[in-house]
Amino acid sequence: MRIGPIDVEFLLAITPILLKGALMTIELTVLSIFFGTIIGLFVALMKISRFKLLAVIGGFYTWVIRGIPLLVQLFILYYGLAQYFDIQLSPKAAAVLGLSICGGAYIAEIIRAGIQSIDKGQMEAALSLGMSSTQAMRRVILPQAYRRLLPPMGNEFIALMKDTSLVSVITMVELMRSGILLNTTYFRSMEIYLTVGIIYLIMTTFFIYIICRLEKRLAISEGD
Amino acid sequence: MIVIEHINKHFGKLHVLKDVSLTVARGEVVVIIGPSGSGKSTLLRCLNYLETIDDGYITIEGQPIGKIKLPDGRLVDDSRKNVYRLRSRMGMVFQRFNLFPHQTVLQNVMEGPITVSKTPVTEAKDRSLALLAKVGLADKADAYPVQLSGGQQQRVAIARALAMQPRVMLFDEPTSALDPELVGEVLEVIKDLVREGMTMIVVTHEMGFAREVADRVIFMNDGRILEDASPQAIFTNPSHTRTREFLSKIL
Numbered sequence: 001m002r003i004g005p006i007d008v009e010f011l012l013a014i015t016p017i018l019l020k021g022a023l024m025t026i027e028l029t030v031l032s033i034f035f036g037t038i039i040g041l042f043v044a045l046m047k048i049s050r051f052k053l054l055a056v057i058g059g060f061y062t063w064v065i066r067g068i069p070l071l072v073q074l075f076i077l078y079y080g081l082a083q084y085f086d087i088q089l090s091p092k093a094a095a096v097l098g099l100s101i102c103g104g105a106y107i108a109e110i111i112r113a114g115i116q117s118i119d120k121g122q123m124e125a126a127l128s129l130g131m132s133s134t135q136a137m138r139r140v141i142l143p144q145a146y147r148r149l150l151p152p153m154g155n156e157f158i159a160l161m162k163d164t165s166l167v168s169v170i171t172m173v174e175l176m177r178s179g180i181l182l183n184t185t186y187f188r189s190m191e192i193y194l195t196v197g198i199i200y201l202i203m204t205t206f207f208i209y210i211i212c213r214l215e216k217r218l219a220i221s222e223g224d
Numbered sequence: 225m226i227v228i229e230h231i232n233k234h235f236g237k238l239h240v241l242k243d244v245s246l247t248v249a250r251g252e253v254v255v256i257i258g259p260s261g262s263g264k265s266t267l268l269r270c271l272n273y274l275e276t277i278d279d280g281y282i283t284i285e286g287q288p289i290g291k292i293k294l295p296d297g298r299l300v301d302d303s304r305k306n307v308y309r310l311r312s313r314m315g316m317v318f319q320r321f322n323l324f325p326h327q328t329v330l331q332n333v334m335e336g337p338i339t340v341s342k343t344p345v346t347e348a349k350d351r352s353l354a355l356l357a358k359v360g361l362a363d364k365a366d367a368y369p370v371q372l373s374g375g376q377q378q379r380v381a382i383a384r385a386l387a388m389q390p391r392v393m394l395f396d397e398p399t400s401a402l403d404p405e406l407v408g409e410v411l412e413v414i415k416d417l418v419r420e421g422m423t424m425i426v427v428t429h430e431m432g433f434a435r436e437v438a439d440r441v442i443f444m445n446d447g448r449i450l451e452d453a454s455p456q457a458i459f460t461n462p463s464h465t466r467t468r469e470f471l472s473k474i475l
């Protein structure tokens with residue numbers, strides 16, 4: 001069956017395969033957001049630490065990771081480690097690792113900027129009550145930074161979701177690679193990649209929706 | 225109770241506190257006045273160890289701040305824990321209130337007792353409500369700071385500092401950020417503390433207040449204490465021309 005130039009039957013045939021890939025894309029996204037946020041929080045705290053060495057290590061991390069394309073990092077993790085140290089990561093492990101390390105660097109910058117955007121008087125008021133700097137961070141600074149972080153973090157999460165398409169080059173079968181594989185069989189780039197694109201669009205839109213909801217909820221619970 | 229001996233403080237090349245010495249007895253109310261940039265805030269911040277001093281020393285009830293004296297007389301950095309404990313005994317009130325905006329008024333006041341002193345919640349709550357009543361804000365316990373006027377916010381900030389049961393209160397221009405009609409309510413709360421015999425150091429430009437409550441008035445200029453005298457002496461017969469110039473500008 002055709003509707004204008006669109007071969008509906010073909011679309012119906014490839015969609016389940018692409019959706020299966022999309023599930024893997026979601027899994028990769030969630031995992032790398034999770035680990036990336038943990039890495040990001042630690043690196044951010046390192047960067048603002050009063051211990052110079054930690055600050056330098058944190059700065060080095062974000063400098064290197066943000067300065068090298070994710071694609072190159074993935075090649076190093078997947079092919080490079082195998083060649084040099086005989087460490088053959090599975091495509092999935094390499095994908096999650098690479099995405100988390102990379103996402104962590106950007107998230108660290110977001111968290112650092114968020115923490116430093118909080119008025120210095122807040123830290124001083126907390127310290128003057130007798131709090132340790134860790135307590136002040138946990139009770140006063142981070143809860144305030146948290147809501148300012150949501151919008152840029154949302155952007156970063158969406159970027160991360162789109163970046164998962166890069167792991168198709170290390171043979172990780174997610175949405176993009178499912179499309180590529182289908183195309184090597186059918187040679188129908190337009191239908192296949194357009195569908196892939198639309199599925200990404202649906203997923204990112206849904207993501208944005210969730211983040212907007214979170215922001216609204218937060219605004220209400222904080223009384224302004 | 226507070227002894228400051230020959231302290232110096234630099235910010236980079238800027239010499240902000242120059243050989244400052246000051247003693248404050250228990251129950252005494254000391255008001256610090258002086259032009260902008262003369263180092264008044266820095267002095268209070270050094271007392272609270274929010275800034276470190278380059279040399280000299282400060283003791284509170286005999287305990288050096290941030291330093292401990294070894295048997296051989298040398299001073300070494302104190303543990304952070306002791307610094308935290310000393311800070312918790314000094315209440316600090318800031319020009320810009322610095323209430324925690326993500327917490328209600330009551331939570332702000334309870335924060336210190338709960339997080340720092342590990343006071344049980346019910347006890348902290350009772351005590352905090354009593355303090356809020358004392359500053360006249362019992363009905364605002366569940367409001368957020370943004371919903372309050374500046375004067376109300378500053379009264380909450382005072383209650384928050386009092387919740388730690390401090391031995392000393394440090395006020396850094398507590399009314400400078402307020403609309404004129406809100407200044408009075410905050411000064412009233414501070415005067416209540418004076419009547420209770422609280423030891424305090426108040427940086428302020430409110431000369432009427434200084435005249436009324438101060439046991440001593442300190443005039444700071446360019447990082448130095450130029451004058452340390454009774455309010456009468458300072459306001460009627462200052463010994464430095466610099467003090468006279470400053471007072472004539474501000475009165």
Ligand SMILES: Nc1ncnc2c1ncn2[C@@H]1O[C@H](COP(=O)(O)OP(=O)(O)OP(=O)(O)O)[C@@H](O)[C@H]1O
Pocket residue numbers: 235238240258259260261262263264265266267
């Ligand atoms: N963190 C800092 N870094 C560098 N310079 C500082 C810092 N804090 C204060 N200064 C400088 O130290 C000097 C004294 O500042 P301080 O805030 O103690 O003055 P002040 O007497 O409280 O003035 P004001 O009446 O304006 O509050 C000023 O020249 C100020 O610019």
Ligand SMILES: [Mg+2]
Pocket residue numbers: 264265266396397
């Ligand atoms: Mg000041």
